Amino acid sequence: MRMLGYRTSVSAFRWDLVYLLAQLTTDTRPGVAALGAPIQALLVTLKAERGAFEDAEDATVVATALLQKKDRHRDAVLTEAGGVARASDKVVYGILFPQLSPSATARLGIAEESAQIARILGELAKLPDDHPLRTEYQSELVAAEAAVKAAGDQSGEAATALALQRSQLDRFKLECDQGRLTAHGQLVTLLKSKAEADTFFRPNTTSPAEEGKEESKGDSPPPAAPVLPV
Helix, strand or coil: CCCCCCCCCHHHHHHHHHHHHHHHHCCCCCCCHHHHHHHHHHHHHHHHHHHHHHHHHHHHHHHHHHHHHHHHHHHHHHHHHHHHHHHHCHHHHHHHCCCCCHHHHHCCCHHHHHHHHHHHHHHHHHCCCCCHHHHHHHHHHHHHHHHHHHHHHHHHHHHHHHHHHHHHHHHHHHHHHHHHHHHHHHHHHHHCCHHHHHCCCCCCCCCHHHHHHHHHHHHCCCCCCCCCCC
């Protein structure tokens, strides 16, 4: 019996525990079948831990999608404002976009673009209250930036939750290994044979589908010998 370790996939742990449970519960020797209860409990918890991890993954994907969507909207507002500024007030355009064009600013990373937008909003706030660029785009750009900030916070929280859930899952894998080791020791005590106890554990971590392919290959007849020309 080998320890699987936390780097082994959740699926491999599940296959191993299912295999072990089947071996235990179908054995008729005294005391062996009773060892299946803790393994069954580990399987139930493993499925719950896996579900929680997948939920955390889903939440991260959703948060990332929302952040990208809000960022695209912010880009659209920024580039539209820049286009209007270029066409209507070249002096103000030069103040708002002294080095990077609106489209180049929109291509920056999220944090870098936020820094540029904070500067742009500061410049817009210096314009007269009735300036067309200020009345048309200041509040819209403020709202777009706030939406990106909120989505970014949500994305960060989701990433943190995923990291914590991954750590929890890794710790539980070690708990599963300990449960397997305990069952092995109990089997050795009952059966008086380490070799016999080893047979209760799955001999590999290959997926059942791949394992089936290998068995099919083994059952196939050898290829026919080539026919040599005469």
